[in-house]
Amino acid sequence: MADTITAPHISGHADHHDVDYLHDGKGLKSWLTTIDHKRIGVMYLWSILFMFFLGGVFAMLIRLELLTPKQTIMSAETYNKVFTLHGAIMVFLFIIPSVPAALANFVLPLMLGAKDVAFPKLNLFSWYIYMVGAFLAVGAMVTGGVDTGWTFYTPYSTTTDGSVALMTFAVFVLGFSSILTGVNFVATIHNLRAPGMGWFDMPLFCWGIYSTALIQVLATPVLAITLLLLLMERTFGIGIFDPKLGGDPVLFQHFFWFYSHPAVYIMILPGMAIISEIIPTFSQKTIFGYRAIAFSSVAIALVSFIVWGHHMFTSGQSQLASAIFSFITFFVAIPSAIKTFNWIVTMYKGSVAFNAPMLYALSFLLLFGIGGLTGIFLGAVSVDIHLHDTYFVVAHFHYVMMGSTVIAFLGGLHYWWPKMFGRMYNEPAAKVACALIFIGFNTTFLPQFVLGSRGMPRRYYNYLPEFQFLHQLSTVGSWILGLGFLIMAGYLFASLRKKMDAPANPWHSRTLEWQTSSPPITHNFHEIPTIGGGPYDYYRPVGKGRNA
Amino acid sequence: MSEQAHSKSHSPLPYLFTLVALLILTGVTVGASYVNFGSSTVNVIVAMLIATLKASLVALVFMHLRNDKPLNSIIFVSSLIFLGILLGFCMIDVDSRERVYPTGLRQVDPPAGAAKAAPAPAVPAPAKH
Amino acid sequence: MSSHSPEVAEHRFRQHHFVTADQQLDTSKTGMWLFLATEILMFGGLFVGYGLMQGVYPEAWVAGHHHLDRVLGAVNTVFLLCSSFSMVMAVHYASTDQKSKTVMNLGITLAFAFAFLVIKYIEYSHKFHEGLLPGRYFRLAEVGGPPQQAMFFGFYFMMTGIHGFHVLIGIILIAWLMVRASRGDFSSAYYTPVDLIGLYWHLVDLIWIYLFPLLYLIS
Numbered sequence: 054m055a056d057t058i059t060a061p062h063i064s065g066h067a068d069h070h071d072v073d074y075l076h077d078g079k080g081l082k083s084w085l086t087t088i089d090h091k092r093i094g095v096m097y098l099w100s101i102l103f104m105f106f107l108g109g110v111f112a113m114l115i116r117l118e119l120l121t122p123k124q125t126i127m128s129a130e131t132y133n134k135v136f137t138l139h140g141a142i143m144v145f146l147f148i149i150p151s152v153p154a155a156l157a158n159f160v161l162p163l164m165l166g167a168k169d170v171a172f173p174k175l176n177l178f179s180w181y182i183y184m185v186g187a188f189l190a191v192g193a194m195v196t197g198g199v200d201t202g203w204t205f206y207t208p209y210s211t212t213t214d215g216s217v218a219l220m221t222f223a224v225f226v227l228g229f230s231s232i233l234t235g236v237n238f239v240a241t242i243h244n245l246r247a248p249g250m251g252w253f254d255m256p257l258f259c260w261g262i263y264s265t266a267l268i269q270v271l272a273t274p275v276l277a278i279t280l281l282l283l284l285m286e287r288t289f290g291i292g293i294f295d296p297k298l299g300g301d302p303v304l305f306q307h308f309f310w311f312y313s314h315p316a317v318y319i320m321i322l323p324g325m326a327i328i329s330e331i332i333p334t335f336s337q338k339t340i341f342g343y344r345a346i347a348f349s350s351v352a353i354a355l356v357s358f359i360v361w362g363h364h365m366f367t368s369g370q371s372q373l374a375s376a377i378f379s380f381i382t383f384f385v386a387i388p389s390a391i392k393t394f395n396w397i398v399t400m401y402k403g404s405v406a407f408n409a410p411m412l413y414a415l416s417f418l419l420l421f422g423i424g425g426l427t428g429i430f431l432g433a434v435s436v437d438i439h440l441h442d443t444y445f446v447v448a449h450f451h452y453v454m455m456g457s458t459v460i461a462f463l464g465g466l467h468y469w470w471p472k473m474f475g476r477m478y479n480e481p482a483a484k485v486a487c488a489l490i491f492i493g494f495n496t497t498f499l500p501q502f503v504l505g506s507r508g509m510p511r512r513y514y515n516y517l518p519e520f521q522f523l524h525q526l527s528t529v530g531s532w533i534l535g536l537g538f539l540i541m542a543g544y545l546f547a548s549l550r551k552k553m554d555a556p557a558n559p560w561h562s563r564t565l566e567w568q569t570s571s572p573p574i575t576h577n578f579h580e581i582p583t584i585g586g587g588p589y590d591y592y593r594p595v596g597k598g599r600n601a
Numbered sequence: 602m603s604e605q606a607h608s609k610s611h612s613p614l615p616y617l618f619t620l621v622a623l624l625i626l627t628g629v630t631v632g633a634s635y636v637n638f639g640s641s642t643v644n645v646i647v648a649m650l651i652a653t654l655k656a657s658l659v660a661l662v663f664m665h666l667r668n669d670k671p672l673n674s675i676i677f678v679s680s681l682i683f684l685g686i687l688l689g690f691c692m693i694d695v696d697s698r699e700r701v702y703p704t705g706l707r708q709v710d711p712p713a714g715a716a717k718a719a720p721a722p723a724v725p726a727p728a729k730h
Numbered sequence: 731m732s733s734h735s736p737e738v739a740e741h742r743f744r745q746h747h748f749v750t751a752d753q754q755l756d757t758s759k760t761g762m763w764l765f766l767a768t769e770i771l772m773f774g775g776l777f778v779g780y781g782l783m784q785g786v787y788p789e790a791w792v793a794g795h796h797h798l799d800r801v802l803g804a805v806n807t808v809f810l811l812c813s814s815f816s817m818v819m820a821v822h823y824a825s826t827d828q829k830s831k832t833v834m835n836l837g838i839t840l841a842f843a844f845a846f847l848v849i850k851y852i853e854y855s856h857k858f859h860e861g862l863l864p865g866r867y868f869r870l871a872e873v874g875g876p877p878q879q880a881m882f883f884g885f886y887f888m889m890t891g892i893h894g895f896h897v898l899i900g901i902i903l904i905a906w907l908m909v910r911a912s913r914g915d916f917s918s919a920y921y922t923p924v925d926l927i928g929l930y931w932h933l934v935d936l937i938w939i940y941l942f943p944l945l946y947l948i949s
Contacts, residue, residue, distance in 0.1 A: 169747035171757045236764040244757040271683050274768040278775035290866035291884030307691045374694035613822045620815040627807050634947035648943040655939045663818045664932045673763040680767035684774035
C-alpha cells in the first residue's frame with residue numbers, strides 16, 4: 054500500500070516563511086475578524102473558561118450555604134437564584150459549547166486534513182452569537198436573576214418575577230450558536246476529508262463530533278421554540294402551559310426534555326470522543342473495536358431522542374409513557390458500555406504512559422462508570438419515584454457532566470495544549486492538579502449519592518440536621534476541587550509566558566493534527582495530505598505508514 | 602455529482618407543470634374543506650395528505666431533491682422523522698392519561714391601560730378522546 | 731479528488747479551503763439543507779403544540795377557525811406558490827447566464843412576497859379590530875364562544891407571525907440577490923447564493939402549505 058504523506062513541515066517550529074496562526078496578524082481587530090477555525094476555537098476557549106469560572110463561583114456559594122441547615126450566607130430567595138444561575142451558566146454557557154466549539158473547532162479540520170471548517174464565516178458568526186447570548190445571560194443575572202431552576206418549569210416560570218424573559222431569550226440566542234456549529238461540523242465531515250480518507254479512516258474523535266453535531270442540528274430547534282412559547286406565555290398569557298388557563302404544564306416538560314435529554318449527549322459524546330484519542334496515543338496501541346465505537350457514537354445520538362420521558366416519571370405523565378421511556382432508557386446504556394470496554398481493552402498490552410491527559414482519561418473511565426450506572430438506577434421507574442429530585446440525581450448528573458465530560462475536556466485541553474499554543478505545560482504540576490481535582494470531585498459528590506438515597510431533596514435551602522455531616526463533607530470537597538482548578542489555571546497561564554518549545558508531536562500520536570507544526574500555520578498544512586493508512590496505526594514503525 | 606454540471610441542459614418546463622399542479626391541488630384542498638369526510642380526524646388526514654403531496658412536489662421539483670445528492674434528501678426526511686417522534690411520544694402520553702380540566706376559569710387581566718375583560722364562563726365539558 | 735480538473739470553471743468567489751468550485755457548491759447546499767432541517771423542527775414544534783391543544787379544545791379551535799377568512803388564506807397560498815415558481819426560474823436563469831431574466835424573476839418573487847405581507851396586514855388589522863388577540867388580550871366579551879379561543883389565537887399569531895418574520899427575512903435576502911445579480915455576480919460557474927436562498931424561500935412556502943389547511947380549513 055502506497056504510504057504517502059505530503060505535509061512536509063513536521064519540524065517543531067513554524068518555518069520563518071510561514072507564520073504560525075497565533076502570530077499571523079496582530080491586534081484585537083485581526084482576532085475579531087478572523088475566519089481561521091483555530092483562532093475562533095481559541096476565542097471560544099477563553100469565553101467558556103470564563104463562564105466555567107463564573108459557574109464555579111456560584112457552585113462554591115451553593116456549597117457554602119449548605120454548610121449549615123437554615124441560613125448560612127444568603128436568604129432562601131437568593132439561594133434559588135444562585136442554583137438556577139449555576140445550572141444555566143454551566144449547561145448553556147459552558148458545557149454545551151465546551152468541547153465542540155473550543156476544542157473540536159481547533160482540532161477537527163486538522164484531523165481531517167482540511168484547511169478549515171466548511172463555513173468559516175459562519176463559524177465566526179456563531180462565536181458572535183455566543184457572545185451576544187452570554188451578554189444577555191449576564192444581563193439577566195445583574196437585573197434581578199432567575200429563580201426557576203435551569204429547567205424553567207411552568208407554570209412557575211411563566212408567572213414568577215425576575216429576569217426570566219431575558220434569561221430565556223439569552224438561551225434562545227445561545228441555541229443558534231450551537232445549531233450553526235453543528236451545521237458546520239456535519240458539512241465539514243461529509244465534504245472536507247482529505248483525499249483517501251474514507252469515513253472509517255478518520256479518527257474516532259470525528260465520529261464523536263459528527264454524532265454530537267447531529268444532535269445539535271436536530272434537537273436544539275425544539276428548545277428554541279419551547280423557549281419562545283415560554284416567552285409568549287409570560288408576555289401574552291396564551292395558556293398553553295398554565296393549568297389555570299387550561300394549559301398543560303407537562304407539555305412544557307415534554308418539549309423541554311425533547312431537547313435537554315439529547316443535550317446531555319451533546320455534552321458526553323465529545324468527551325468520549327476525546328477519550329478515544331487519548332487512550333490509543335498513551336497506550337501507543339491501535340484502538341480496539343474502531344467500528345464498534347464509531348457506530349456506538351451514532352447509536353447513542355439517535356437513541357437519545359426517544360428516552361426524554363425518564364426525566365418526567367413523577368410529573369404526571371401517563372404510566373404507559375413512563376413505562377415506554379423507561380424500557381428504551383436501558384438500551385441507551387449499551388453503546389456507552391461497548392465504548393467503555395473497548396477503551397479498557399485498548400490499554401491491554403499497550404505501552405502505557407501516565408501523562409496528565411492519560412490520567413484524566415483514566416479518571417474518566419472510573420467516574421463515567423459510576424455516573425452512567427447510577428443513571429440506570431434512575432431509569433427504573435420504581436426506583437426513580439424515590440430518587441427523583443433528590444441529591445442522588447444531583448450526584449448522578451455531576452458524575453456524568455463534571456466527572457466525565459469536564460474531566461475529558463481537561464484531558465483534551467492538556468492533550469492539545471502544545472498543539473494549540475506551542476508550549477508544554479508543567480507536567481508535575483498538572484499531575485498534582487489532576488489528583489486534587491479527582492479527590493475533590495469525589496469528596497464533593499460521592500456523599501451526595503448517600504444524601505439523596507436517604508431523602509435529601511435537591512434545590513432545598515434548609516435540611517434536616519441528620520444530613521449536615523455529609524453536606525459539610527461535600528463542601529470541603531468543593532474546596533479541594535477549587536484548589537485543583539486554581540493550580541491548573543496557574544500553570545496553564547504560566548506556560549503561555551514561556552517561549553514556544555513544543556515539538557510537533559510530543560505524544561507520538563498518529564493522527565493528522567500532529568503531522569503539522571505546533572502551533573500550526575494558518576492554512577494548517579502546506580499541501581492537503583494524502584492518506585495512506587489508519588489513524589491508529591501504532592503497529593507500523595514510525596517512518597512507514599501515514600507519518601513521514 | 603453536483604447539479605450544477607447538468608444545469609445547462611435541463612429545460613424549465615417541469616417547473617411550470619409543477620406550479621399548475623400545485624395550484625390545482627390548492628383548489629382541491631379548499632374544496633375538500635367544505636366536505637365532511639366522516640370524523641374530524643379523517644378531515645385532518647385528508648387535508649394533511651393533500652398538503653404532503655404539495656410539499657413533495659415543491660421539495661422534489663422546486664428544491665431539486667430529485668436530481669440532488671441523496672444526502673440532502675436524507676437530511677430533509679430525517680427532520681420530519683424526528684418531528685414525528687416528538688409528536689408521537691407526546692400523543693402517547695397525552696392520550697393515555699385523564700385530562701384534568703380546570704373549572705371557574707377567569708380571563709387573566711391585561712396590564713393596566715388595556716381594556717378590562719369580563720370573567721369567562723366555566724370550561725365546557727371535555728371532548729371525548 | 732483534488733487531482734482531476736474541476737468540473738466547473740473557476741470563479742472569483744471560490745474560497746481557499748475548498749479544492750474545487752464543485753466541492754464548494756455541494757458543501758454549501760448541504761449546509762443549507764441542514765439549516766432548513768432546523769427550521770422544520772422549530773416550526774414543527776409549534777405544529778405539535780397546536781395539534782395537541784386542538785385535541786383538548788376542539789370546540790374552541792372550530793370557533794377560532796370561523797374567524798379566519800379562508801379566501802384570503804387561499805390567495806396567500808397562491809401568492810407563495812407563484813413566488814416559489816418565479817424563484818426557481820430565477821435560479822434556472824442564473825445558472826444559464828441569463829442575467830436580465832434572473833433579475834426579473836427575483837423581482838416577481840419579491841412582488842408576490844410583498845403581496846403576501848399586505849394580505850397578512852389586512853388580516854391582522856381585522857383581528858385587532860375584532861378583539862381576536864392572543865392570550866390575555868383576547869376580548870372574550872366582544873367575541874363570545876369558548877374562552878380557549880384565546881389559546882387558538884395565541885398559536886395563530888405565533889405561527890403566522892414567525893412565518894411572516896421569515897417572509898420578511900426572505901424579502902431582504904432576495905433584494906440583496908437582485909442587487910448582486912444586476913451587478914453580474916452570477917453565472918453558470920457560480921450561482922450558489924441564488925440556489926441557497928431559493929431553497930430557503932421554498933421552505934417558507936412549504937411551511938405555509940401546512941399552515942394554511944391547519945389554521946384556516948380544518949373544522
